[in-house]
Amino acid sequence: MSKMHIQLTINGEAQEVLAEPRELLIHVLREKLGVTGPHIGCETSHCGACTVDLNGKSVKSCTVFAAQANGAEITTIEGLGNPDDLHVLQQSFREHHGLQCGFCTPGMITRAHRLLQENPNPTEAEVRFGMAGNLCRCTGYQNIVKSILAAAAEMNAAQEAAE
Amino acid sequence: MIPAAFDYHRPADIASAVALLQELGDDARPLAGGHSLIPMMKLRMASVEYLIDLQDIDELRGISVSDGIVSIGAMTTQHDLITDAALAEAAPIMREAALQIADPQVRYVGTLGGNVANGDPGNDMPGLMQCLDATFTLVGPGGSRDVAARDFYEAAYMTAREDDEILTRVTFAAPTGGYAYEKQKRKIGDYATAAAAIQMTRDDGLCSSAAIALTNLSDVPVFAKAAGAALVGTSCDASAVTAAISAALGEIDPTEDNRGPVEFKLHVAGIVILRAIERAWSRT
Numbered sequence: 076m077s078k079m080h081i082q083l084t085i086n087g088e089a090q091e092v093l094a095e096p097r098e099l100l101i102h103v104l105r106e107k108l109g110v111t112g113p114h115i116g117c118e119t120s121h122c123g124a125c126t127v128d129l130n131g132k133s134v135k136s137c138t139v140f141a142a143q144a145n146g147a148e149i150t151t152i153e154g155l156g157n158p159d160d161l162h163v164l165q166q167s168f169r170e171h172h173g174l175q176c177g178f179c180t181p182g183m184i185t186r187a188h189r190l191l192q193e194n195p196n197p198t199e200a201e202v203r204f205g206m207a208g209n210l211c212r213c214t215g216y217q218n219i220v221k222s223i224l225a226a227a228a229e230m231n232a233a234q235e236a237a238e
Numbered sequence: 239m240i241p242a243a244f245d246y247h248r249p250a251d252i253a254s255a256v257a258l259l260q261e262l263g264d265d266a267r268p269l270a271g272g273h274s275l276i277p278m279m280k281l282r283m284a285s286v287e288y289l290i291d292l293q294d295i296d297e298l299r300g301i302s303v304s305d306g307i308v309s310i311g312a313m314t315t316q317h318d319l320i321t322d323a324a325l326a327e328a329a330p331i332m333r334e335a336a337l338q339i340a341d342p343q344v345r346y347v348g349t350l351g352g353n354v355a356n357g358d359p360g361n362d363m364p365g366l367m368q369c370l371d372a373t374f375t376l377v378g379p380g381g382s383r384d385v386a387a388r389d390f391y392e393a394a395y396m397t398a399r400e401d402d403e404i405l406t407r408v409t410f411a412a413p414t415g416g417y418a419y420e421k422q423k424r425k426i427g428d429y430a431t432a433a434a435a436i437q438m439t440r441d442d443g444l445c446s447s448a449a450i451a452l453t454n455l456s457d458v459p460v461f462a463k464a465a466g467a468a469l470v471g472t473s474c475d476a477s478a479v480t481a482a483i484s485a486a487l488g489e490i491d492p493t494e495d496n497r498g499p500v501e502f503k504l505h506v507a508g509i510v511i512l513r514a515i516e517r518a519w520s521r522t
Contacts, residue, residue: 079246096246096289099239099280118239120277121427123343132317132346137239138276139347142246143269143291186343207426208341 081145086154100136101125112152112181123209126182133189152181164226173222175213187223241279248291259402260379262288270352303328309409312351328412335366335419341427355405357395360429365453368461369435372410378403391458415439416521420514430454431497432507434514440522445469455490462486474519483511
């Protein structure tokens with residue numbers, strides 16, 4: 076059960092970390108690499124707070140061994156924006172009151188980012204279906220859905236302006 | 239929630255994976271998407287000494303439709319099943335069912351092979367495979383063999399797969415006619431309280447064939463042969479549908495759990511079968 080050298084590209088930066096095969100990706104990210112944006116909520120694949128983007132797919136990093144991610148490209152909330160330069164989704168969550176306590180927000184935004192990559196112009200029903208793997212215990216989801224729809228509209232307008 | 243320690247292997251082809259399973263014995267487990275196995279390992283309800291991750295084996299991926307035969311590699315994800323245009327055309331019931339499994343994050347990772355090979359009565363694809371009369375290909379040290387889905391399931395988590403075999407492929411004839419996968423669940427991400435898969439055909443206003451299968455209503459998926467037979471030759475009128483439901487309920491054996499008592503499950507089973515027949519018939 077020796078440790079493995081695991082290579083990950085996290086938010087564009089190559090990283091190498093030594094971990095046992097049984098270590099979950101969320102633990103390696105948070106405790107070994109200091110990437111604390113993805114949160115540990117339920118730790119049972121239900122809540123989506125630990126969602127990261129792994130090779131272009133939204134995954135729950137509490138249900139993936141770091142060893143499985145060896146060689147993968149990972150994007151976390153830290154890779155989407157920062158306090159001085161918020162991502163459109165982050166700005167939209169802020170403006171539309173898409174968060175209260177904020178615990179689920181990194182997972183929500185990371186998942187919403189992938190959803191909008193795949194479907195840039197979703198209906199409200201498509202947003203709700205596409206966000207079904209993320210739980211929020213504060214907002215009742217109304218404002219989360221509103222934030223994502225507003226961000227989609229803004230991203231599409233920016234795209235059109237650029238063309 | 240940290241599982242017990244194990245050794246991790248990531249073979250590059252089927253032969254190497256089978257060799258590892260043979261060498262390491264019954265303490266080794268193949269790992270597909272892991273979204274059934276890893277939660278069990280975290281709870282320490284599954285003990286695995288050696289994990290054989292199949293993700294690098296390219297020949298286990300992909301969907302092909304050719305001459306009316308659908309062939310799907312075991313490592314094809316639920317998300318792949320949902321987004322594949324040829325599959326949606328050839329067997330739209332696969333997409334309808336896959337969309338009702340778990341949630342988006344799980345569907346990106348969860349695989350068809352893992353879903354059918356795991357043997358969990360709560361999984362949706364085993365029931366659907368009964369309905370489609372699918373065939374599973376298993377590869378082991380002695381070579382490859384095919385097992386009918388209808389002969390594969392022995393009891394909960396007990397299947398015809400030997401410990402040193404890998405389920406590599408699922409094949410079935412592209413179905414014709416109307417279809418439906420109807421599932422009742424308590425919340426997104428839950429397993430079915432009851433679910434029904436139906437494929438049926440219509441000829442001259444009468445039902446000419448009907449295959450009905452049920453999920454999570456016994457310790458194995460149930461192919462409800464008598465229920466299908468009750469519809470054939472009828473116009474799927476109310477009395478025929480009632481007879482089919484009654485036949486199906488006679489073939490299941492649900493147990494009480496946190497999804498409800500037996501009486502409730504029989505009630506829900508009747509409703510999902512009714513809805514499935516109505517929707518499938520309207521699509522013939």
